[in-house]
Structure formats: C-alpha cells, structure tokens
Amino acid sequence: MKILCQNAEYEKDMQDLVNLFFEGEDCPFSIEHQSDRDGQNVLSVLLVGSGDDVKKFEKRFVLPKNIGGLIEKSLLKRHFKNHLYEVLSSICKKSLPWGSLTGVRPTKFARDLIERGEVKPHLIGETLVRDYHVSSDKAKLVVKILQNQKCIIKNDNLVDLFLNIPICPSRCNYCSFISSELKAVEGKVEEYISCLLKELEAVKKVIAEKAYIVRNIYIGGGTPTVLNSEQLERLLSQITYPVSEFTVECGRADTITREKLEVLKKHGVTRISINPQTFCEATLKRIGRKTTNKEVLDAYMLAMEFDFVVNMDIIAGLSGERLGIFKRTLSTLLELYPQNITVHTLSVKNAAQIRGEEIKFKNDITKMVEFAEKTLMDNGYKPYYMYRQKNQVGGLENVGFERDDNVCIFNIDSMEDTSSVIALGAGAISKRVFNLENRIERQPNCKFIEDYISRIDEMIEKKVQFFS
Ligand SMILES: C[S@@+](CC[C@H](N)C(=O)[O-])C[C@H]1O[C@@H](n2cnc3c(N)ncnc32)[C@H](O)[C@@H]1O
Ligand code: SF4
Numbered sequence: 340m341k342i343l344c345q346n347a348e349y350e351k352d353m354q355d356l357v358n359l360f361f362e363g364e365d366c367p368f369s370i371e372h373q374s375d376r377d378g379q380n381v382l383s384v385l386l387v388g389s390g391d392d393v394k395k396f397e398k399r400f401v402l403p404k405n406i407g408g409l410i411e412k413s414l415l416k417r418h419f420k421n422h423l424y425e426v427l428s429s430i431c432k433k434s435l436p437w438g439s440l441t442g443v444r445p446t447k448f449a450r451d452l453i454e455r456g457e458v459k460p461h462l463i464g465e466t467l468v469r470d471y472h473v474s475s476d477k478a479k480l481v482v483k484i485l486q487n488q489k490c491i492i493k494n495d496n497l498v499d500l501f502l503n504i505p506i507c508p509s510r511c512n513y514c515s516f517i518s519s520e521l522k523a524v525e526g527k528v529e530e531y532i533s534c535l536l537k538e539l540e541a542v543k544k545v546i547a548e549k550a551y552i553v554r555n556i557y558i559g560g561g562t563p564t565v566l567n568s569e570q571l572e573r574l575l576s577q578i579t580y581p582v583s584e585f586t587v588e589c590g591r592a593d594t595i596t597r598e599k600l601e602v603l604k605k606h607g608v609t610r611i612s613i614n615p616q617t618f619c620e621a622t623l624k625r626i627g628r629k630t631t632n633k634e635v636l637d638a639y640m641l642a643m644e645f646d647f648v649v650n651m652d653i654i655a656g657l658s659g660e661r662l663g664i665f666k667r668t669l670s671t672l673l674e675l676y677p678q679n680i681t682v683h684t685l686s687v688k689n690a691a692q693i694r695g696e697e698i699k700f701k702n703d704i705t706k707m708v709e710f711a712e713k714t715l716m717d718n719g720y721k722p723y724y725m726y727r728q729k730n731q732v733g734g735l736e737n738v739g740f741e742r743d744d745n746v747c748i749f750n751i752d753s754m755e756d757t758s759s760v761i762a763l764g765a766g767a768i769s770k771r772v773f774n775l776e777n778r779i780e781r782q783p784n785c786k787f788i789e790d791y792i793s794r795i796d797e798m799i800e801k802k803v804q805f806f807s
Pocket of ligand 1 (some may be wrong): 590652686
C-alpha cells in the first residue's frame with residue numbers, strides 16, 4: 340500500500356520510511372498525510388487504517404521565524420517524517436535503528452547539521468536520538484565516526500581519481516554491483532583498457548590546466564586484479580600522480596598473484612583489499628563465491644610481504660548464516676588483524692527477498708552487526724566511515740573500521756561528499772564538489788562496457804566539460 344501525501348515533494352521520503360518499517364511486506368493499511376498551516380504554526384495529520392476503521396493522528400509544531408525557504412522545507416520534512424515514525428512505531432510496536440532517517444549517509448547528515456550551525460558538535464549524539472529517534476547505539480557510532488574523520492580537507496582544487504574495472508572472474512549471487520563475468524567480455528578487455536587510457540589522457544590535461552591536485556587514487560570494481568599482470572602494468576604505468584593513498588580493490592583472492600602484487604607495488608599502490616565475505620566454506624558454496632579460505636590466507640600472507648595496508652570485507656546476513664558462524668568469521672579476521680575491516684549488512688535486490696527463503700535469520704543479523712561493531716572496537720579498531728544502502732536487512736548499515744590511523748581517505752571523501760572525484764570507466768560516476776556554494780554535481784559514464792567503448796569520445800567530451 341503506497342502512502343498518499345497532500346504535499347507530493349515529501350512523498351518519496353515518507354514512502355521510504357514506510358518501506359523500512361515493513362521491509363518487503365506490504366503495508367497492511369492505507370496511510371494518508373495532510374498538513375495545515377497558520378503562520379508559523381503547522382498541523383501534521385496522518386490518516387491510518389483500512390475500510391471504515393481509519394484513525395486520525397495529529398501533531399502540532401511551530402516553525403522558527405525568518406528562516407530561508409530551503410531550511411523551512413527541510414524542517415517540515417523532518418517534522419512530518421518524525422510524526423509518521425512515531426505513529427508507525429506505536430502501531431507496529433517496533434523501533435528502527437536509524438529512527439526517521441532514511442538517507443544513505445547518516446554521518447554526512449550529522450556533519451551538515453553541525454556545519455550549518457543548527458547543532459553544537461558536542462550535542463550531535465543526543466540531537467539524533469531526541470529529534471530523529473535514532474537509537475543511542477547508532478548515535479554513538481555516528482559521534483565516533485565523526486571524531487575519526489579529521490583528515491577531511493575541503494578544498495575545491497583537491498580531487499580524487501577513480502577508475503572502474505567492472506569485470507569479475509565469476510558472479511557471486513548476492514552481489515549488488517554491476518559487473519560482467521570475464522568470459523563474457525574477454526575479447527573486449529584490451530579495448531576497454533585502451534579506452535580507459537584515452538579517458539585518462541584527456542583528464543590529465545584538464546588536471547594540469549585547472550591546477551587540480553590529485554589527493555587519492557582508487558581502482559575499484561568489480562575485481563581489478565581480474566586483469567593479468569601485463570594489463571595491470573599497461574594501465575598503472577600511466578597513472579603517475581604522487582599520492583600517499585592509492586587503493587586497488589583486489590577483492591577476490593583467486594585473482595591475486597605475486598606478479599600482480601609486484602606490478603601494484605612498483606606503481607605506488609599503498610592499499611589493497613582481499614575480501615573473505617565469510618570464512619565459512621559451506622556459505623561460500625551457497626553464495627556462489629568461487630574462492631576458498633586457503634586462497635584468502637595465502638593472498639593475505641603474500642600481501643604482507645609487500646607491506647600493503649590491507650582491507651577485508653565481510654557481510655552480515657549471507658544466506659543461511661547464523662550468529663555463531665558470523666562470530667567465527669570475525670574471530671578469524673581478528674587473528675589475521677588487517678589494518679582495515681569493512682562490515683557490510685546484506686542488501687537484497689528487492690525488498691520482497693527479505694521475507695523470502697534467503698533471509699531466514701533476520702533477528703540474527705541485527706545481533707551480528709552489533710557484535711561486530713562492539714568486538715572490533717574492543718580490539719582496537721575505530722569506525723571511520725559508514726553508509727546505508729537500499730533494501731539493507733534490518734535497515735542497518737555498512738561500516739569501515741581501521742586500526743593504527745590507517746583510514747582510507749577516499750572512502751571518507753566519497754561517503755561524506757567532501758571532495759570531487761574524477762571517475763573513469765564504465766559505470767563510473769564523477770562528482771564535482773563546490774564547497775563554498777555547498778553544492779554537488781554528478782556526471783555518469785555509460786553503465787556497461789560495450790556502450791562505454793562505443794561511446795568513448797562522447798564520455799571524454801562530457802568529462803572534460805564537466806571538470807573545466
Ligand atoms: C564493489 S564490491 C567489490 C569487491 C570484490 N569484487 C570482491 O568481491 O571481493 C565491494 C563489496 O561490496 C560488498 N557487497 C557486494 N554485494 C553486496 C550486497 N548485496 N550486500 C552487502 N554487501 C555487498 C562485498 O562485501 C564486496 O566486497
Ligand atoms: S567478485 Fe565482487 S564485484 Fe564481482 S560479483 Fe562477486 S562480490 Fe560482486
């Protein structure tokens with residue numbers, strides 16, 4: 340059942356909130372929102388029910404005087420969403436970890452409140468709890484993350500460079516990213532690299548002309564190390580910016596070889612990821628991820644020889660996993676003790692899957708995320724960036740942890756929208772941040788490799804214009 344809002348501009352956010360309460364179930368009653376206003380006094384009305392049994396819930400609030408139109412709109416939205424949250428929470432007898440917040444970047448939301456002067460920094464945690472119904476644990480998490488983001492520099496001349504390799508050795512069946520299997524695009528890989536290099540050449544000119552300074556580089560995917568060592572050499576030898584943070588998301592251990600790591604090291608890569616997702620081999624089979632624990636451990640030992648900062652991704656909520664298995668994965672991770680660990684919560688392709696066969700142990704997933712966050716912090720890891728995705732089980736989040744000051748600044752920049760990103764390749768989305776105007780523009784490339792190759796000149800022209 341869809342929510343009906345008198346004021347259409349709030350409908351999407353209100354609907355997102357309804358969806359978070361019902362997670363794939365159909366909302367069993369109709370909801371209508373109306374509002375009335377007399378000067379600064381606003382009345383929010385919710386009509387909830389079905390057939391003849393419709394209940395009316397009212398809430399009044401007063402808007403401050405002399406505020407701009409944009410702030411007024413955001414306050415109205417906040418009050419209407421809070422009202423809806425309170426009503427649904429009492430009807431469903433349920434609270435949500437992120438309260439009435441529906442956006443994907445809670446820490447950016449908190450940072451904006453502070454930067455606009457609406458909330459004093461030391462009061463942000465209690466404000467999230469009091470004004471947005473965020474749980475006290477999640478509010479504490481936000482406070483900790485903001486404290487660990489000291490590396491943010493807002494300067495329109497600083498840019499991050501991102502290259503996308505949306506190719507994988509095989510598809511994992513839970514994956515929510517667009518990426519092609521190598522065997523489907525094998526004949527196009529060389530051409531894809533040529534197009535990437537062509538785009539890079541054009542971008543290099545803009546960087547020089549506009550005196551941009553490249554702060555961080557990130558090659559993501561997909562699985563960039565699906566390329567062979569010659570192909571990696573061909574690509575990396577052209578990326579010559581002297582940065583202190585250069586990540587290559589290797590990800591799949593079965594693609595990592597000594598030769599490839601040598602190429603990465605030679606060209607200044609400082610950080611790689613080797614992602615187990617889980618250390619349960621039965622789960623790996625179930626989720627169609629064709630790697631083994633031995634491959635992950637071997638790749639990790641090899642990476643240590645090269646002195647890379649290593650990140651490891653895990654996912655809470657993989658098909659069939661209960662809390663006990665997840666705890667074992669976490670304890671293996673702690674034995675390995677990588678500098679970065681990212682804990683994801685499973686995000687499903689459509690909300691209906693949450694109530695389907697796959698997500699049998701939903702209650703365990705909340706416990707897994709709580710357990711991971713607490714255990715990692717008890718073991719010296721600090722949370723330093725986070726984001727939420729659509730259809731994430733339990734309305735939870737993904738959190739990146741680091742130890743010993745090994746934050747990945749690129750991850751912070753991308754999630755907090757604090758730096759422009761020049762993004763190359765199929766599926767890459769460039770972002771230009773205008774800090775003084777508090778404005779962001781985005782510019783996407785074609786999603787798929789074939790289109791990207793056939794329209795490369797158009798991609799380049801748009802990119803050059805976008806950053807000029
Ligand atoms: C862009 S993917 C690339 C990683 C690399 N190809 C690998 O598989 O190791 C980055 C991470 O997103 C996470 N991820 C992918 N699909 C997900 C999903 N449906 N729900 C939660 N996390 C997901 C995984 O932890 C994955 O390591
Ligand atoms: S290898 Fe990584 S990007 Fe590729 S399908 Fe699996 S999780 Fe997704």
